[in-house]
Amino acid sequence: MRFTRVAALATVAALSFGIAACGGSDDSTESSGGEAKTFAAGSTMEKLNKAGSIKVGTKFDQPGFGLKGLSGKPEGFDVEVAKIIVKELGIAEDKIEYVETPSKVREDAIVNSNVDFVVATYTINDERKKRIAFAGPYYEAGQNILVKADDAAITGPDSFKDGTQKVCSVTGSTPAETIKTYVKDVASQVVLFDTYDKCVTALDGGQVNAVTTDNVILLGYIAKNEGKYKLAGENFTKEPYGIGVKLEDTAFRTFINETLEKAFQDGSWKKAWDDTAGKFGAELGTAPTVDKY
Amino acid sequence: MNVLIDRFDVFAGGFWLTFQICVLAAIGALVLGAVVAVLRISPVPPLRALGTAYVTVFRNMPLTVVMFFAAFGLPVLGSNADFLRIPVLDQVFTRLGTDLPYFRFALIALVLYTAAFVCEALRSGVNAVSPGQAEAARAIGMTFTQNLRFVVLPQSWKACIVPLGSVIIAMIKNSALIGFFGVVGDLSQSADQLTSAEGFAFVPVAIGISIGYLIMTVPLGALLDRIERRQAVAAR
Numbered sequence: 359m360r361f362t363r364v365a366a367l368a369t370v371a372a373l374s375f376g377i378a379a380c381g382g383s384d385d386s387t388e389s390s391g392g393e394a395k396t397f398a399a400g401s402t403m404e405k406l407n408k409a410g411s412i413k414v415g416t417k418f419d420q421p422g423f424g425l426k427g428l429s430g431k432p433e434g435f436d437v438e439v440a441k442i443i444v445k446e447l448g449i450a451e452d453k454i455e456y457v458e459t460p461s462k463v464r465e466d467a468i469v470n471s472n473v474d475f476v477v478a479t480y481t482i483n484d485e486r487k488k489r490i491a492f493a494g495p496y497y498e499a500g501q502n503i504l505v506k507a508d509d510a511a512i513t514g515p516d517s518f519k520d521g522t523q524k525v526c527s528v529t530g531s532t533p534a535e536t537i538k539t540y541v542k543d544v545a546s547q548v549v550l551f552d553t554y555d556k557c558v559t560a561l562d563g564g565q566v567n568a569v570t571t572d573n574v575i576l577l578g579y580i581a582k583n584e585g586k587y588k589l590a591g592e593n594f595t596k597e598p599y600g601i602g603v604k605l606e607d608t609a610f611r612t613f614i615n616e617t618l619e620k621a622f623q624d625g626s627w628k629k630a631w632d633d634t635a636g637k638f639g640a641e642l643g644t645a646p647t648v649d650k651y
Numbered sequence: 652m653n654v655l656i657d658r659f660d661v662f663a664g665g666f667w668l669t670f671q672i673c674v675l676a677a678i679g680a681l682v683l684g685a686v687v688a689v690l691r692i693s694p695v696p697p698l699r700a701l702g703t704a705y706v707t708v709f710r711n712m713p714l715t716v717v718m719f720f721a722a723f724g725l726p727v728l729g730s731n732a733d734f735l736r737i738p739v740l741d742q743v744f745t746r747l748g749t750d751l752p753y754f755r756f757a758l759i760a761l762v763l764y765t766a767a768f769v770c771e772a773l774r775s776g777v778n779a780v781s782p783g784q785a786e787a788a789r790a791i792g793m794t795f796t797q798n799l800r801f802v803v804l805p806q807s808w809k810a811c812i813v814p815l816g817s818v819i820i821a822m823i824k825n826s827a828l829i830g831f832f833g834v835v836g837d838l839s840q841s842a843d844q845l846t847s848a849e850g851f852a853f854v855p856v857a858i859g860i861s862i863g864y865l866i867m868t869v870p871l872g873a874l875l876d877r878i879e880r881r882q883a884v885a886a887r
Contacts, residue, residue, distance in 0.1 A: 462847040485850035524751055529830070529840065530847025546749035549833045550840070556723075560833070563726035565752055 395448030402603075402610040406474060407448045414440045415459035415473035415602075419553065421578030422635035423479050432456050436477040436599075438630030439496050439621075443475070443601070446617045462530055465489045468602050475614070476602035479572065481532050482649070491607065492600030493614035495646045496627070500593025501533045502573040504580070506561065507588045512568050514591035515540040518547060526550070526557035526566040533571040536595055554579070561587075572597050574635055581638040598646060615648045654851045655859045665841035666863040671744050672758055672837070673823050673867065679762035680822065681815075684769025691774055694795055702770070709767035714760070714825050721760035722753060722832040732756055746834075753833030761826060768818045776811025777803055809882055816875035820868050827864075838863045 397403035406412050416424035416436050423434040431437075437456070444454055459467045459478050467473045468490045479499070482492045503525070505512050517523055521542035527534040529550040541547040549566055551557055557569040558579055569576065573593050580587050601618075603610050621627040622645035631642045655662070690702030709717065725732060732755035741748030747755060780803050788802040830840025842860045845851045 462843070465850070466853070488850065522750075526833075529843045532848065535844075535848045544835060545746060546751055548835050549751055549753055550830075550835050551833055552831055556833075559723060560726070563723075565726055565731070565833075 397613075398609065401613075402474070402607055403447055403613055410449055411453040411455065412444055412447065412449050413455045413457050413473045414444070415457045415464065415467050415476035415478055416440065417460065417478045418456075418458045419460075419555075420479055420575060421582065422574060422638055424477075426456075426458075433634065435497070435631055435634040436479065438634055439601070439618075439627075440475075440477045442621045442626055442630065443477075443614055443617050446613075446620075461528070464602060468604060471604075474603075475610075478602075479575070480600055480602050481572075481597045482600040483532065486602075489605060490602045491605050491611050492602060492649070493611045494600035494618055494648055495598035496601065496618050496621075496648075497599045497631075498643065498646050499572040499574050499597040499599060501536055501570060501595040501597060502576055502593050503590040504558075504561070504569040504576040504587050505567065505590045507586055509567065509588075509590070512590045515570075515594050517590070518542070518568075521547065523547065523568065524549065524566040525568045525570050526560050527570050528552065528554060528557070531571065532597065533595075537570050574638070577635075577638040598649075600649075612650065615650055618648055654845060654855050658845060658849075658851075661841050661845060662838075662859050662863060664836055665838035665860065666866070668746070668834070668836050669823075669826055669838040669863065670867060671746065672754065672761065672829060672834075673826055675744060675747075675758055676761040676765060676822060676826065677819050679758070680765035680769050680818075683762055683766035685773060687766055687770040688773040688777070689799070691770060692777055692799075706767045706770055709764055710771070712764075714764050714828060715831075717764045718757065718760040718828055718832045721756040721763075725756060725759070726752075732759060735759070751833070754829075757826075757829035757832055757834050760832075761822060761829070764825070765818060765822045768821070769815065772811050772814040772818050773807070775814060776807035776809075779810035780806045812882075813875050813879050816871060816878075820871055823867050823871075824864065 395407055397407055416432050416434075418424060418426040418432050420434065420436070423436045424432045425434050426432045440454065441451055444451065457467065457473050459473065459476050461478075464476050464478060464480060465486060468476055475493075477496075480486075480492070481499075482495060486492070503512060503515065511517065512523055515537065518525060518537070518541045524547050525537055525541065526549040527537060529552055534548070534550055538544050538548060549557070549560060551560070554569065554571060554575060557566070560566045561569050568590065569579075573589065576587075576589060580589070601614055603614065618627070621630075627645065628642060636642060687702050687705050690698045691706065693699055693702070731752040733752075735755045735758065736748050747758075784802055784806065785798055788798045793802070826837070827839040830837050830843065834840065838860045842856045845856045846853050
């Protein structure tokens with residue numbers, strides 16, 4: 359019963375979206391809200407709404423979240439969340455320009471106005487809050503460990519403490535910094551590459567025993583290679599994913615927060631998950647509470 | 652700019668690791684390059700062909716590709732480059748002896764690549780020695796090895812020391828690539844860690860690592876200039 363309601367809602371939303379797209383972006387009326395889009399003068403929302411187009415930073419290489427495939431457009435949970443926000447701004451879906459923002463350039467992309475906002479498996483933390491602001495979280499991931507399916511030696515992060523097991527992660531990422539606190543000797547136990555694919559290659563080749571990062575990314579690899587890998591134990595950190603906007607743009611942040619809360623309520627958030635990362639068998643859990651700091 | 656002081660340990664650690672791999676790679680490349688140069692000027696055609704083939708392959712392939720082959724090709728062949736875990740040496744250069752093979756892989760790639768250029772620098776020095784010298788040595792009955800050892804190489808050394816130095820300086824700068832192939836904690840990879848994981852602004856960090864590389868390359872360059880000046884005097 360509940361499912362059909364969600365589906366119906368999504369259909370109505372999709373239909374009205376199509377009509378809105380045909381009629382141009384100015385007169386778009388939204389099905390769920392029903393009101394025309396007017397925003398406070400001078401706000402980012404008004405500017406974007408008038409311009410009728412938007413630049414969204416996301417990842418292009420993250421299965422389930424933002425993966426650019428043969429269609430030429432990135433697909434995944436992050437992309438769907440971006441679409442929910444963009445729709446609320448009264449901008450047509452095909453007017454979104456996706457900009458690739460790998461972990462290293464996310465802050466710079468926001469500060470330099472290369473993108474209007476970033477949805478890219480972007481963990482909220484205090485270091486980053488110094489340069490940009492976060493709306494959300496819209497999802498709470500956690501760090502976990504990927505090992506070969508027949509590996510019994512690694513059961514959690516504490517397995518690295520004796521100094522024999524080797525682990526791979528990605529340069530400059532939060533999980534890489536976290537795992538460094540668990541290992542005995544960084545020089546002989548930690549390998550860092552620029553992509554997780556290289557880490558998984560090293561795992562296959564036996565140079566490392568494990569790959570560590572957020573559970574959802576690892577689940578993507580488990581889903582792609584049935585029966586080859588498994589997760590070792592439970593998540594051992596909490597990684598709340600937020601949406602990055604400019605540091606001083608509180609109005610835009612509040613707007614995104616409200617949009618997210620609405621999406622948690624009306625089911626579009628859950629649908630976005632079920633269509634993308636949910637297919638890997640990852641648990642969505644209950645909606646996180648947005649942090650309106 | 653506070654990052655330069657607050658995180659001095661990171662820069663110092665990065666400098667030390669980059670310095671280690673550069674020393675090892677320089678020794679390796681000079682030895683291998685000399686061997687290939689001897690092959691290229693040897694009187695035996697198959698050996699000459701071998702030397703030429705080596706230089707053609709490694710001088711014309713991007714270092715990134717060589718690194719890729721070393722870091723991801725050798726494991727496929729079942730090698731973790733364990734032959735480089737040389738006793739005693741791995742006590743000084745601890746990374747040589749770790750279970751993680753990526754330092755050794757990067758070292759192999761740097762040596763193979765740089766050796767091609769070392770070979771060409773040495774050969775240019777040999778070519779600078781007038782052919783009459785080698786012919787005279789042969790005329791008095793010296794073997795190929797004696798000829799090289801007592802007549803040609805001592806004279807060619809002077810002409811090739813400066814180009815050799817340039818090759819080594821280029822190698823030091825090329826070593827910035829190793830951080831992208833699994834070596835954790837070299838100079839340029841430290842920059843990555845400071846900027847993206849710890850959120851420091853990019854420019855001060857970039858200045859910091861530039862200073863690190865300059866500490867290695869500038870004295871080497873100055874030394875070469877001195878040698879060159881001395882040679883100019885000697886040649887007068």
